[in-house]
Amino acid sequence: MRASLAGPGGSAGRCLLHSEPKDAGYHKKLVVDFGIDVDLTDTSVDLVLKTDAFPRD
Incomplete structure (x- = not known):
């Protein structure tokens, strides 16, 4: 699982979460x-990811 913040050239104000890695890529992408x-309580990380305090430019 990989989380990234959309920056310049991406969708401002959005969080991208990539999951299910396979063959040097990811099979699922969630944008919020x-x-x-x-x-994410139904996944192996078993947590709720809060995005309200993520840093923004």
């Missing part, structure tokens, strides 16, 4: 606006 909690 900053401030929306991402529920």
